[in-house]
Amino acid sequence: MAGLLSDENRALLRLMQERQPRTVLxxxxxxxxxxxxxxxxxxxxxxxxxxxxxxxxxxxxxxPEALATEFLVVLD
Known part of the structure; x- marks a missing residue:
């Protein structure tokens, strides 16, 4: 799961949430x-x-639709 919540992917999720694109293109x-x-x-x-x-x-x-844009990471 490395890179799943990378800076780039979080920015992409935010962009989808804010602008709601009609297509992947x-x-x-x-x-x-x-x-x-x-x-x-x-x-x-x-x-x-x-x-x-x-x-x-x-x-x-x-x-595409972003389902999550906020994350809580818990480390034990």
Whole structure:
């Protein structure tokens, strides 16, 4: 799970929360990364329950939604 809550991923989650992109491509443009790179990152975040990817049944468009933007880390 290394890198899951990296500075870059937390910034991406914040960006999704604040601007609510309509597509992964739109998010990629806003974040300055390639759509393929963003898709890979978003799938990783979705597997861990931090993002929901809403797939359109009519088009290939995928709308990303941030499910978590605040985190509490407890160390024993």
């Amino acid at each position: 739109e998010l990629a443009e806003w974040s300055g990364r390639a759509a393929s790179n963003r898709s890979r990152t978003l799938r990783h975040l979705e597997r861990h329950g931090l993002v929901k990817l809403h797939r359109s049944p009519d088009t290939r468009a995928v709308r």
